[in-house]
Amino acid sequence: MNSINHSRRSLLTTTGGAIGLASIGAIGSLTPAAKALAAAQDEKKKIDLPAYASWKNADSLIIHSANTMETKRNAFGSGVITPLDRLFVRNNISPPSEDIVADPDVWQLQIEGVKNPVTISVAELKTLGVTTVAMVLQCSGNGRAYFPSKPSGTQWTVGAAGCVMFTGVPVKAVLEHVGGMNADAKYMTGTGGEPIPEGLDPNTIQVERSVPLEGIENALLAWEINGEPLPLAHGGPLRLIVPGYTGVNNVKYIKRLAFTTEQSAANIQQTGYRLAPQGEKGAPTQKSVWEMPVKSWITHPGEPDAKLKAGNLQIQGLAMGGTSEVTGVEVSVDGGKTWKKAEFTGPDLGPFAWRQFVLPVNLKAGTYTLASRATNKAGDEQPAERLENNRGYLNNSWNDHALTITVA
């Protein structure tokens, strides 16, 4: 599992942690021993793209680990849909063997908690209906790096998110095929196909998530992403898609879809992905991390501390509404003291997609703090401050996502 494909590996330096050798300005003044130490530390921080993601564009990614890679802020283009080779990857545990995507049509899904339970292949699912949804896929912990409390977990900045198109069969069409769900069902529960090591209680690591029945309305069982067969790195051969809900609820390599009276007994549902107060552990009594809130961030200029020429500048960014369509976005160049309405550009891909925005400005030499704040159709406004929680979920603070540029 996660063996490295040496013929295609890309060596990269991670951006987290200590400053790398190349960025030590005064390197000439180091002793040879200190230089060797610095070089050794740099070497340690080089991380390979794992084999299952070896086809990714490494230059566009911050590689945190073999299971966690995010898109760099300046690698989001202006084309609405995130190119697949720049899309973030986040696996809770190691993915199954690449073998399972060799012939996607033979993958089997058990359907339970319905009138006529069945085991059905992807080939059969493809005969039941097909549709495409454009939507934001975002890790629950995106923006965690900005929590001053430094919650444990991957230190995502803005890039554990992308806007993609999933194609598959609507869950509603599948439900019709199996005679409808049981009358007492309260949740849709998806079970991931990751192998569970022998002797382990599955509940300790099984990726199994439950979402409320409202999630069914737009849900898909998807075999395609951005017009390509769904790769293993993104949950192929079959993934449960729940538009508007955070990444973890979109269960990869789904092997079982059940309509249940209770939430999953797996730790990842019972105590994981809960909005626990700071310093407290997750518990079933707390709110589960399901729907995404309204959010936006600036992508161009996408470098914190970028140095730019005085004059005209097109400030660009992304804005998403969560479970309700994004309706507007404002931009500030003074850290949130004053705001101007930005314009959406490019095609509108529907309520679950993000929109690109632009604000043309003319800046004199100086230092500017750029921020953006979005609103959605439900009337939610992107807040100045994050919702504090123990594990650093759902950060949509515009203040946290601001960046400083220098214009010369």
Next chain:
Amino acid sequence: MNSINHSRRSLLTTTGGAIGLASIGAIGSLTPAAKALAAAQDEKKKIDLPAYASWKNADSLIIHSANTMETKRNAFGSGVITPLDRLFVRNNISPPSEDIVADPDVWQLQIEGVKNPVTISVAELKTLGVTTVAMVLQCSGNGRAYFPSKPSGTQWTVGAAGCVMFTGVPVKAVLEHVGGMNADAKYMTGTGGEPIPEGLDPNTIQVERSVPLEGIENALLAWEINGEPLPLAHGGPLRLIVPGYTGVNNVKYIKRLAFTTEQSAANIQQTGYRLAPQGEKGAPTQKSVWEMPVKSWITHPGEPDAKLKAGNLQIQGLAMGGTSEVTGVEVSVDGGKTWKKAEFTGPDLGPFAWRQFVLPVNLKAGTYTLASRATNKAGDEQPAERLENNRGYLNNSWNDHALTITVA
């Protein structure tokens, strides 16, 4: 130019021409000499992806030559936007050196036929405005292979087309920056940056196209495609984009944009890309190939003579309106005797994009001829027959694009 990148080349067998070795059923009955001959013929038909397109997904493409590659009919996904590595390539002459996309921002564009002529860099263009358009990019000769008259030129079937997103500055914003076009201008003329061999009259091979002023309304100077920097294979660092117009009018590596009283004197404008009557040469008096007509084709099942199981089948395809939004599409399973209205699926990316459609059918064992016909907002209907012309341009015949399947 077009040297092969041996570390990444993909050897493929072209689909045109004689039947390959692998498809000779009775190979066991051939003499050793005949086998050797067949193997040598197969070898000859293997074509490398050229270096500038070595990053393409070779399995998704029919490689006609180093300058002409089309997407296979069954490689169009259901995700509206064509993935870049599956998008067709068509160059009229060999592209410039890959060096020109190393730092796109330094590329220079001359602007003429305006109040204040300038030479401007891509970096400067980026300060003038930015927008994104989703649109069909289609070669003028797409569908040429279906002309019974066998016109000369690449024998494109359906795949010299894709739906992509271009990002750049509106030509109108650039015109505002240079004080507007000359009052006597009748055409927007773009000149490609391909190198012209010494001693040749540039007019004989220069890619220089003129379009009527109506084309300006939605035109861009683009530096990005599908969220990525525009690669050389698709006209990077800068391409003129005229939504609704055939590929050749979207001038690659654009080095000069002029607002002119006359059409370009280049052969490609004067006699090339003209709707000449069959058997006649192109001439300036004939209609130039500019706007695309309404068109559709089926993509799933995407194999001519595909063998399928009786029962439910989701017939899928693509429909485009040309310069007017596509509004509907009908599907026939009996070669056009009867028609049923198909449904559009997935996001609507605007008037210049294509739409995905689906018609669920239940088919008994037998042979079926599948066809689709689209209509647009302007009231144009996709015709049964092609418009005959000497070079095989603008084929939108639904009859020509039909395909036969066998259900067992």
